[in-house]
Amino acid sequence: MAGTHTHALFVHGDSELHRLPASPKLGALGLFVLAVVLTPREAIGAFGVHAGLVLLGAWIAGLKPMFMARRLLIEIPFVLFAIFLPFVGGGERIEVVGLSLSIEGLWGGWNIVAKATLGLAASVVLTATTTVPDILSGLDRLRVPRLITSIAGFMVRYLDVIAGEMHRMRMAMLSRGHNPRWIWQLKAYTASAGALFIRSYERGERVYYAMTARGFTGRIPTFDEKARPADWARALSLPAIAWFAAGWGVVAG
């Protein structure tokens, strides 16, 4: 398993965005999403500016439109209910190709879909240009509690290991004639989940021993990436435009 795949979300490249340290990129993403959320839903022009900024980011990073579209598919189950809002919403209604739609519902649905899509698209640009280890050290740099980043780090590190163990257990079950087709055969799965838990627990203990053997005393050392003021200035230029657009939307609305 090891060595056969690369980073799950990262796309190799050498763009300006790839080279930028993670902490300014994370800061920029946070500020951008906040600007999008605060934009009034009627300010269509401001949403156009936001979309332009995301596309600019994707273009700088060298990400293809089809790639962005594929990554955005994950959004569908989350915004599905927004599609129903125009049909079930109350208030004034409008006739569109024979369908009676609620105007309030249309605005509500638009609001959810537009903001979710912009936020997700910006996150796609970040994860495609920043490796998981870099995101974690960037979060460290932004003073996210070490406990949180450590837990996230261990999770990323051991997900593959535990998934590998689960896969081997499943193969061993199938090899002994297990045919998981009926609901009552779930019993074997619940038993293997228990075994997996014990194994993971024991591994945790061994990892802890290995850490203490190298002088661990309860504090994981930080390995800061070095972000210069110029990096911050470059990264924050995009959300700054988004904030102007949002502010203009509020004033104009």
Add this chain to the structure above:
Amino acid sequence: MSIPALEVEGLSYHYPDGTEVLRDASFHIHPGERVALLGPNGAGKTTLVFHLNGIFRPERGSVTVAGLPVEDANLMEIRRRVGIVFQDPDDQLFMPTVRQDVAFGPANYGLEGDELEERVTAALSAVGMLNVADRPPHHLSLGQRRRVAVATVLAMRPEIVVLDEPSSNLDPASRRELAAILTSLEITMLMVTHDLPYALELCPRALVMNEGSIIADGPTKEILSDRDLMKANRLELPMGFDPNLAS
């Protein structure tokens, strides 16, 4: 005679359920020696290893590393002096990147900046793994991960490196490459192994452990050639392997 890099004297230990795991185990290793620790499953080898850096504490007897006894007051320095390479590299390598993992040990001892960077670079170069420094450990092959695990310990500049089954699960090529790296390092080494040809290749001296005691201590070739000793301690050479013909 120089101060031993490692001195184990009359070590005894029981599990909480009363099982005796170590029984009056004694030996010492001098600086620069490469020693194999051989013995069947359940002989107490792993328990002994955990005593060497103070993760387990002896009920009786003592462990001394380069003159420093293993006790609470010295624990941090002891753990720097004794570098343990665990059998499963997935237990040892837990940081997001290889570089950060190798830096973990020295950083715990307050090293930072360029000094830390030099340590990491030197340790990774010593095992030929500098080219994977920025990759996550779980993207490496087992052979690569084991070499990185050795580097994580080398970065602490230990007095003695203890390897638990270094050749287990490696394909023959990775096994040979690791042997070449281990022999190239000028360090004191205690290698716990069931791989007897590997012990003969890497370690001029061997200890045999069984039922918690050190049964034999001598040149590896002599120990592997002593049929009665081998049989009494459940040690078996691969079919057709003759320690006197292997060079």
